[in-house]
Amino acid sequence: MILGNIHHPETYAFLPKAFQDSLAFLREQDLHQLATGRHDIDGDRIFANVMAFETSCASLKQAEVHQEYIDFQFLVSGQERIDYALPNEHPVAKAYDAQDDYYLVSSMENEMTVCLSAGAFAVFLPEEPHKPGCLIDSAGLIKKVVVKIHKSCLGEL
Numbered sequence: 001m002i003l004g005n006i007h008h009p010e011t012y013a014f015l016p017k018a019f020q021d022s023l024a025f026l027r028e029q030d031l032h033q034l035a036t037g038r039h040d041i042d043g044d045r046i047f048a049n050v051m052a053f054e055t056s057c058a059s060l061k062q063a064e065v066h067q068e069y070i071d072f073q074f075l076v077s078g079q080e081r082i083d084y085a086l087p088n089e090h091p092v093a094k095a096y097d098a099q100d101d102y103y104l105v106s107s108m109e110n111e112m113t114v115c116l117s118a119g120a121f122a123v124f125l126p127e128e129p130h131k132p133g134c135l136i137d138s139a140g141l142i143k144k145v146v147v148k149i150h151k152s153c154l155g156e157l
Contacts, residue, residue: 025041026145055078
């Protein structure tokens with residue numbers, strides 16, 4: 001997991017090209033006006049999913065895990081808690097869906113939490129379980145962009 005803030009370039013200046021391209025996309029958009037849905041950055045290699053929804057209680061959610069794509073989760077507005085863990089033998093609750101590149105786990109060993117506010121991002125690598133969209137103090141509306149970066153892009157400097 002990588003944590004940073006788009007307003008602090010020193011925290012992400014060393015990241016690989018695919019991450020820099022993702023950050024450039026985020027900086028170049030009017031994110032508050034950007035329509036929900038998919039926005040291609042580099043075809044199926046790098047694309048952004050824009051979503052808006054209300055956060056909910058972590059205990060009502062299951063963590064997601066990806067095998068092919070890195071999740072670059074950027075919070076546009078609101079505040080969000082994301083629970084996560086390192087890769088391990090977490091109990092599978094829903095089998096892998098290759099088309100949507102995810103499976104769900106019912107619990108995470110040695111679970112950790114990060115809280116994001118507008119401008120912050122958290123990056124989850126393949127096989128790192130994460131449970132986004134959780135409330136912090138009370139439910140609230142958030143808008144976020146999840147940039148999906150295919151793992152093959154990490155080899156590019």
